[in-house]
Amino acid sequence: MEKITFRKELAQTIGLNESIVLEKLYEHVEKAGTPLNGQVWVERTYEAWQEDFPFWSIATIKRIFASLKKQGLIRIEQHGKHRYDRTNWYALSEEGNHCFAQEKKIKEKPQIDEAEDVQEKITIVEKQLKKLNFSPFTYRKKKN
Numbered sequence: 001m002e003k004i005t006f007r008k009e010l011a012q013t014i015g016l017n018e019s020i021v022l023e024k025l026y027e028h029v030e031k032a033g034t035p036l037n038g039q040v041w042v043e044r045t046y047e048a049w050q051e052d053f054p055f056w057s058i059a060t061i062k063r064i065f066a067s068l069k070k071q072g073l074i075r076i077e078q079h080g081k082h083r084y085d086r087t088n089w090y091a092l093s094e095e096g097n098h099c100f101a102q103e104k105k106i107k108e109k110p111q112i113d114e115a116e117d118v119q120e121k122i123t124i125v126e127k128q129l130k131k132l133n134f135s136p137f138t139y140r141k142k143k144n
Contacts, residue, residue, distance in 0.1 A: 010099055014071055017056075017064045022073060024052055025090055026100050033091075036079060041089040043079070065090075073099070 004020055011019040025042070033040035046058045053061060065088075068074045073096035079089045092100075 007099075014073065015067065017060075018068050018071070018073075021049075021053070021061075021064045022068060022092075022096065022099065025074065026092060026096075029090075029092060036089075039075070039091040041077075041079065041091045043087055043089050045087055068096075072096075 004024075006016065006019040006023050010022070014022070028042045028044070029040050033042050035041075046061055049061050050056065050058055056064075065074070065076060069076055072093055075091045075093055076088050077091075078086055
């Protein structure tokens with residue numbers, strides 16, 4: 001059983017249904033997004049969205065996406081290779097990405113901590129080698 005998540009502050013700002021869909025779109029883009037024209041897109045049909053939200057009709061899902069687009073949080077385009085392919089592609093707009101900026105910083109932080117930890121270990125080893133008068137990258141001049 002999958003849980004549905006949303007941010008309380010975001011739901012107050014853009015609406016409950018919109019915040020639920022935006023959260024799910026962000027999840028799909030992060031997991032299986034396709035870079036295209038400088039943005040990361042996900043290709044989905046309304047039927048596929050209804051699998052994520054079986055408690056909503058397709059008409060309701062369409063209204064929610066229209067609301068998100070009107071609010072400037074997402075982009076919807078058709079990038080199909082064939083004329084008859086009318087499948088929508090979805091991407092977060094710049095404003096939509098700002099809703100998840102804090103989450104991205106949290107995900108990136110452990111990498112920074114690991115880099116700092118590695119640098120700290122290097123510094124400790126360098127100090128220990130210096131105490132032993134060992135410097136592998138320097139050379140001594142021969143005495144004549």
